[in-house]
Amino acid sequence: MRPSTAALADAFHAALNAAEAYVGATAPNPPVGCVALDADGLVLACEAHQKAGAAHAEAAVIAACGRRGLNQRIHTLIVTLEPCNHAGRTPPCVEAILATPAKSVWIGARDPNPRVAGGGAGRLAAAGLEISFWHELDHSDASGLKQRADRLVAPFATWCALGRPWLTVKQAIAAGGGMIPPGGRGTFTSQSSLVLAHRLRRRADAIITGSGCILVDDPAFTVRHIADHAGKHRKLAILDRRRRTPRSYVEAAKARGFDVVIGSDLRGLLRELADAGVIEALVEAGPTVLAAFLEHDLWDEHVVIRQSPIPGDQDTVDVRARPAF
Ligand SMILES: NC(=O)c1ccc[n+]([C@@H]2O[C@H](COP(=O)([O-])OP(=O)(O)OC[C@H]3O[C@@H](n4cnc5c(N)ncnc54)[C@H](OP(=O)(O)O)[C@@H]3O)[C@@H](O)[C@H]2O)c1
Numbered sequence: 001m002r003p004s005t006a007a008l009a010d011a012f013h014a015a016l017n018a019a020e021a022y023v024g025a026t027a028p029n030p031p032v033g034c035v036a037l038d039a040d041g042l043v044l045a046c047e048a049h050q051k052a053g054a055a056h057a058e059a060a061v062i063a064a065c066g067r068r069g070l071n072q073r074i075h076t077l078i079v080t081l082e083p084c085n086h087a088g089r090t091p092p093c094v095e096a097i098l099a100t101p102a103k104s105v106w107i108g109a110r111d112p113n114p115r116v117a118g119g120g121a122g123r124l125a126a127a128g129l130e131i132s133f134w135h136e137l138d139h140s141d142a143s144g145l146k147q148r149a150d151r152l153v154a155p156f157a158t159w160c161a162l163g164r165p166w167l168t169v170k171q172a173i174a175a176g177g178g179m180i181p182p183g184g185r186g187t188f189t190s191q192s193s194l195v196l197a198h199r200l201r202r203r204a205d206a207i208i209t210g211s212g213c214i215l216v217d218d219p220a221f222t223v224r225h226i227a228d229h230a231g232k233h234r235k236l237a238i239l240d241r242r243r244r245t246p247r248s249y250v251e252a253a254k255a256r257g258f259d260v261v262i263g264s265d266l267r268g269l270l271r272e273l274a275d276a277g278v279i280e281a282l283v284e285a286g287p288t289v290l291a292a293f294l295e296h297d298l299w300d301e302h303v304v305i306r307q308s309p310i311p312g313d314q315d316t317v318d319v320r321a322r323p324a325f
Contacts, residue, residue, distance in 0.1 A: 108149025
């Protein structure tokens with residue numbers, strides 16, 4: 001017996017859902033989800049990597065099976081990212097897998113870390129396990145599942161390959177065409193756009209802004225319209241060559257839990273953030289800083305929120321994305 005294609009596809013969905021709940025919580029690691037199936041395709045456990053230093057998804061699944069006395073039933077593991085073959089803060093996942101009776105492993109995305117790419121899959125295959133990649137699954141959802149797995153790991157892949165965080169640039173454009181809210185108002189976007197903006201913050205390890213935005217808006221940059229990850233601390237990176245950011249603003253931002261970094265060189269600031277383990281950053285700034293990012297081609301996702309010219313109508317949202325690595 002082996003799990004049916006339908007059971008594998010359902011398990012892929014579950015593994016992705018588990019991982020997606022932790023997007024923004026795991027830096028400098030990528031979010032990863034894992035499901036263990038028995039030979040009949042029954043789900044034994046489904047877990048995600050929750051934060052750096054905590055168990056990797058595969059180890060968490062195997063531990064959960066162990067707690068339920070199900071370890072000897074593990075037949076197939078479905079994991080969104082290639083299992084690691086190196087000891088970091090936690091032991092290598094391939095060793096944990098090899099200590100189970102698992103016969104096959106399905107992998108979503110290859111590990112983009114050039115130091116370990118291929119190592120995990122190769123080690124498991126050398127030990128006699130059947131290793132497959134999701135795009136090989138004979139199911140109508142296979143390519144969609146693969147895309148979700150690639151997107152999950154894209155910020156980490158960018159950080160590994162380019163030495164800078166994945167950059168989401170958010171821009172709100174008023175019905176009249178400009179980015180400046182009408183006098184006295186902090187925003188002109190609708191409630192659904194506010195929720196979207198807070199979702200983007202939730203998945204970011206740092207917010208990047210400019211001194212102009214701070215001087216005019218005194219923005220909080222906290223996650224409010226949705227629940228944030230428990231215990232998450234973000235960096236707030238402020239581009240400010242003339243040091244106009246008021247000390248009182250910096251102190252208030254620290255009191256809100258931010259680790260504040262002030263920089264004058266855009267690329268230098270990105271390097272500093274990457275070195276500090278920021279794998280995804282959200283650029284929330286006024287038109288001057290925004291233009292600098294776009295002109296230097298420093299973006300991975302450009303989210304444009306356009307206010308409707310008809311009062312009360314929903315904004316439209318366009319997302320321009322670069323292909324993931
Ligand atoms: N619609 C939206 O999406 C949105 C979002 C945020 C803010 N806003 C609005 O934007 C307005 C403020 O606009 P803004 O353009 O002054 O704000 P900004 O783009 O946030 O900040 C501009 C400042 O950033 C500094 N900076 C540092 N490095 C830079 C670099 N490499 N390139 C460019 N600038 C750099 C510059 O000051 P130094 O020369 O001292 O370095 C510059 O004056 C406010 O009215 C606010 O409400 C709109």
